[in-house]
Amino acid sequence: xxxxxxxxxxxxxxxxxxxxxxxxxxxxxxxxxxxxxxxxxxxxxxxxxxxxxxxxxxxxxxxxxxxxxxxxxxxxxxxxxxxxxxxxxxxxxxxxxxxxxxxxxxxxxxxxxxxxxxxxxxxxxxxxxxxxxxxxxxxxxxxxxxxxxxxxxxxxxxxxxxxxxxxxxxxxxxxxxxxxxxxxxxxxxxxxxxxxxxxxxxxxxxxxxxxxxxxxxxxxxxxxxxxxxxxxxxxxxxxxxx
Numbered sequence: 490x491x492x493x494x495x496x497x498x499x500x501x502x503x504x505x506x507x508x509x510x511x512x513x514x515x516x517x518x519x520x521x522x523x524x525x526x527x528x529x530x531x532x533x534x535x536x537x538x539x540x541x542x543x544x545x546x547x548x549x550x551x552x553x554x555x556x557x558x559x560x561x562x563x564x565x566x567x568x569x570x571x572x573x574x575x576x577x578x579x580x581x582x583x584x585x586x587x588x589x590x591x592x593x594x595x596x597x598x599x600x601x602x603x604x605x606x607x608x609x610x611x612x613x614x615x616x617x618x619x620x621x622x623x624x625x626x627x628x629x630x631x632x633x634x635x636x637x638x639x640x641x642x643x644x645x646x647x648x649x650x651x652x653x654x655x656x657x658x659x660x661x662x663x664x665x666x667x668x669x670x671x672x673x674x675x676x677x678x679x680x681x682x683x684x685x686x687x688x689x690x691x692x693x694x695x696x697x698x699x700x701x702x703x704x705x706x707x708x709x710x711x712x713x714x715x716x717x718x719x720x721x722x723x724x725x726x727x728x729x730x731x
């Protein structure tokens with residue numbers, strides 16, 4: 490047999506095999522990426538994220554109380570903390586995947602967190618510019634009054650986003666509801682065990698403490714309160730007898 494023909498046929502077979510293995514590899518990779526994140530992990534992470542944001546806010550309020558007024562260095566530190574925490578949260582949430590009908594919940598939370606990062610960045614830049622003006626003197630071309638006046642607008646936008654996330658809280662809990670109806674055709678079971686439900690409630694209490702009993706709650710605390718209230722409803726758990 491002509492060596493050139495032999496090598497040509499061998500190369501063709503190798504290319505076919507390489508193509509087949511590549512297809513198998515791509516399919517396996519797509520399946521890994523499409524694998525749904527356990528809903529318990531998603532809800533646990535969401536509770537942790539709410540608590541982390543509230544912890545930063547509490548630190549900011551403590552600084553304000555200690556100083557008696559807004560301190561620009563505290564503003565820079567706290568707004569930076571918000572940005573770093575939210576960036577971490579976005580990265581974590583992007584690694585997760587929820588199947589329909591819950592995939593839009595995850596996407597919505599990520600989109601809102603990205604918006605909050607941009608708003609906190611704007612707040613941070615304003616505080617930094619104002620502080621530079623205090624230290625080095627005002628710079629030409631910068632409207633410091635306009636910059637200071639923008640702060641309440643940013644705060645209002647952040648509050649609106651937190652309000653929208655608060656309204657999503659029942660849907661976050663809904664990811665824990667077993668979609669298989671009971672004998673009465675009701676969705677009365679959760680996909681988690683009794684100990685897992687108790688752990689989620691404990692995590693909320695641990696993250697938020699006395700803030701859960703405040704009458705004038707912000708939307709982040711209210712989100713945690715709603716999740717806790719739903720977890721305490723009379724749903725049966727996966728290890729309860731059907």
